[in-house]
Amino acid sequence: MASVGRHPNINLMAYSEVEHISGYIGNFDVRVHRKPRYIDASVCTGCSKCTEVCPVDTLNPFDMNLGTRKAVYRHSAQAVPGSYTIEKLGVAPCRNACPTDQRAQGYIALVREKRYADAYWAIRREHPFPSVCGRVCNHQCEDACSRGKYDEPVNIMGIKRFVSDWAFANRDELPEMRDKSLVGTPFVHEPVSTGKKVAIIGAGPAGLTAALDLVRLGHSVKVYDSSPIAGGMMRVGIPPHRMPDELLDWEIEQILNEGIELQLNTRIDDIPGLLESGYDGVLVATGAHRVKKLAIRNSNHPQNWLSLDLLKRIALGEEIDLSGKKVVVLGGGNVALDVARTAIRLGQPEVSIACLESRGEMPGFDWEIGVAEEEGIRLFPGRTFKEIVVENEHVVGVRCVEVEFRGFKGGQPDMDEIPGSDHVLPADLVIWAIGQGPDFSFLPPDGSVHIRYPIGVVTDDEMMTSLPGVFCAGDVRRGMTFFVVDAIGEGHHVARCIDRYLRGENGLKEPYQQDVVELSVEDIETRITDGRASNQPRVPISCIPLEERLNNFREVDLTLTEEQALTEAERCLGCGLCSECLECVAACEIGAIHHDMQDELVDLKVGAIILATGFQDFDPSVAPEFGYGRLNNVITAMEFERMINPSGPTGGEVLLKNGKPPKSVAILQCIGSRSEQYNSHCSRVCCMYSLKIAQLVHDYVNAEVHEIYRDMRTVSGGYEAFFNRTKQAGVNFYHGQVTEVEKKNGRLVVSWDESYYNEPDHVAVDMVILATGFEPRDDVGQVASTFSVSRSPNGFFLERHPKLAPVETATDGIYLAGACQSPMDIPDCVAQAGGAVAVALSMIDQGTIALEPSIAAVETLYCAGCGQCVAACPYLAIEITDGVAVVNEYSCKGCGTCAAVCPNKAMKLIHYSDQQIVAEMIGALNLSVTPEEVT
């Protein structure tokens, strides 16, 4: 094996498949599909460090699934090439759904191994604010989670919060692994300066994310914010009972520590001035902080508050007492809920929420509406507001009309008011939370930054505004409040755009989109039954009791306990197999691992092709009578091979399920072969390998061996002697056709028909080894059609002639060798390989090859240039040139389809002309025999 890897004349293309063949003998064009190993085989030294850190276990097919291996693995101990390979089925749906490209499967896999620090840095790779998104995210990852098809999605947000809370709690001892969070990214700490300066307006999630990316690319970044605190909406928009300040502050501090200058309390309203003062680029990321109100009577009365004003005052530490008041919050979204739940904590006022949508249609999270009600907030859904009622200069209520609301059409509500439903909701404070939009007042007054009022700033495909060098991202671009995660996603994106703007060709490219894994319910069930995911129900988030929430801002939702986080992580199905935690990339010292490696197509030109695609073992689970898959300790011959192999999953020990060696073993022959039900052919090699196994069991396992055979076929030199030696060694041979294997009194009882006179017809043993036959590989049909090779009735590839051309196929230049043609043992495979090589060489060494002259030819005089032949030709061998068809004589293979479709009979197939065929037909039909002549 090793010499193949070293031979200068061999171009070894492992992990590759032939996709297409065209051409003819001597001149085949071959297209090979190289599957990505995600590891550069020319660099990988096989040091195994990647495997040691990989958190993903999967069954090892090389060991017949008797053992496990990691997602990054070496095929086998003596593999050639020796390089490792990563088994990746594609991008997990959770990653695909996340706007930040967060590899959730990756950190969950690390959590399963209790590697919380690794998990934290894995999260930080794409996500600078895990503590926020561990709490307030709309978790599109969970909506996409495959597990949702089976029971409930994995509580991904809960796990993220657990990790970020763990990291915060252990921040002093958190291993200094910042560099790990850069693995697999284009970013570096303390990079070489590019000399470019970027100003970012707005220290919210979009601005800070972009700042972080840009500073780690070597640009100098300064962030301005008009607020006295950084964090934007994360800080001033999320009330403390949902998001404790200190976590966010810690995260912002980590970002700023990368070398970002932050200037607070500074409102920028001269963007062109920024550019003139030396900035090469400006990012506008000011968010959507302008709260909307309806233009109804008295809505400007000072007892009309704005949602963000209240939240901001709380965020800045102001003490507000609303006790005894009647507060009505207008709006049905998440902000309205935040505001209402904040207000009720300010001295237990009477708080209610009124909104346009019906209860079921409210845009706020369903769970949070429930919690709000629990906390004592009353809901008045399904109404529109007509007037803020003021008496004696004080707000006393909101006059409402009930509506039938059908959603928004073109930005306007589509609804019918219900006549006579006019009523007043009593209130002495109204808080508006019907939506927010961006504030554009700081933009240049000359209109050089285009906006689509009232939506957002207009940007091109590269997120640049109409003012060159000025970019825009986040809510101010999209024009309404999205989620933090969307803003972070835009922040990453705009950083790439700015980098491309600043560095041109050298700038960051958009990431390559890999295919997304789609698991069927059956796939999910398999993963649960084979133990890759647990069958536990989803762990919900628990809350502090209601009575503990009164008049304080203690965080309501609790973090998962370690035990709960582990239970939840165990539920992850590991959709992509490789979790993309990138631990291997961090571990690989020579940089051989590339998770963004892509499929590659390689074109080859060859003169001859030898097919040696082999066979597959019969799968005995389709034959329940033999007990495989139904009874313990019924194994296949290949499973036995792996067990007795010192480099196999048991280290060379043949053991029963209970861990003890078997005292007696039965070997059953002809499993799946010579049967009407399964494969009708004789698999030819099983007799001899069964004898070998019998000897191995006898010599190394020291068990009693019983072999049940139908006919002992020992056809080649020395084979009969081998049989005799096996008999003499004391192996028991019984003639018979096995009818069933059953469990009786704790033992496996094998019964058979057709036993010889005076011989037993059953035996009780500890272990049964099934000598499974050979069958064509599952995709043999597809391979046959790729190579234009016919198949025998058993499905194997068919030789041109069973006697005279045993290694040739019907297609010149394509030869067969080995068990893809019929079952054969190793000596025969080697012999046939030699035969195929000899035939190939005898063709190649002629230097030239003579091809049949029967190809298509055009009688130009009759050709109308209609192109029917061009459409009919399977080989693109015909072109219309100067109004007539012209045949490329090297591409034409002579099928004659063109001749059949030519309406003018201008196209003919040489040696199969109409005239020749008709003449043959006339002769063939000329004679007949009358029935009287039949003897």
Place this chain on the structure above:
Amino acid sequence: MSDSHGDDVGNVGGLNSFEPKILGFLCSWCSYTGADLAGTNRLKVPSNLRAIRVPCSGRVAPELIMRAFDQGADGVLVLGCHLGECHYDNGNHRTAKRMPVLHSLLSFVGLEPERLRLDWVSASEGERFSKIVEEFAESIRLLGPCQWRPKALQWEAENRLINQKGEMSMPQVGR
């Protein structure tokens, strides 16, 4: 088929009726090889079949099929590789697509469409080949002799499209 009352249907399909002439177009790679295999395995194939080897069933132009009926075939059997196994990629798809048109053409000119059959025989399906020919021969036996030939021959003789050797001269259309 016939009961004791049905004198007029007589011995259609009976043993002593007629033996049809069947012209077969067999593709060289699959069906002709399959037919060879039937021989190698000493299976029985009705002698009614006269097989013509063509590179691909896609070569079998509609005129060739009509010409076979012209020349006295009682049935025409076109055999190719199974769909997806064509030696020439997709020649047999073309053949398959032509069949419905040909069948309706046959009925248009007064022939039973069942006299033309397209089927697939792979190189390893000797048994299938023998079975298809057996079935087809029996079905043509039941249909009786092709009635179109005498009329066609007469028409052709009148129009001098066929010479004394039985060769046809083909009317060609220039550009």
Place this chain on the structure above:
Amino acid sequence: MNLTKVRTGVYICHCGTNIAATVDVKAVAEFAQSLDGVVLARDYSYMCSDPGQDLIKDDIQEHGLNRIVVASCSPLMHEITFRRACEEAGLNPFYFQMANIREHCSWVIDDMVLATAKAKSLVEAAVRRVYHHQPLDMREVEMNPSVLVVGAGITGIEAALRLADANKKVHLVEREPSIGGHMAQLYKTFPTLDCAA
């Protein structure tokens, strides 16, 4: 079309008894003799044998034959053989046509009358067809000396190494990340009970 007069020779092969036991070869030869353009028709025990081929070559020389029909086994078996015989006698190999009276006739029909009748019509078909044959030349093309081996189990490895040792460029394509196939999974292999890898 044929400027020179067509002179066809027809040869009916007995193939031992493979054909002759079911087909009345003499009758077929006699029938062939009567066909248009046929100068001579013979039957012979084994046409593919050297004496059989010499018969054709001699007749081409002696009788000025310019078309040859051999009624014997499948053309998939011996068409090349007889084309070569024609060529050796100076006749363009494509002036040859074969009638398959073994696989398609004597081996699949029991009744001698039916088999003989079918053989006659297959011979007539070939005689009529060969009348229209044209002299053709094979197309010579260069042969690329490299080889693709698909599958790197024991067979593919063996083939690749042998070709490589013969100084041919080999592209060895394997679906799995490593070569070795099933064999790499085995411990001791039959019959020598030594290590597989």
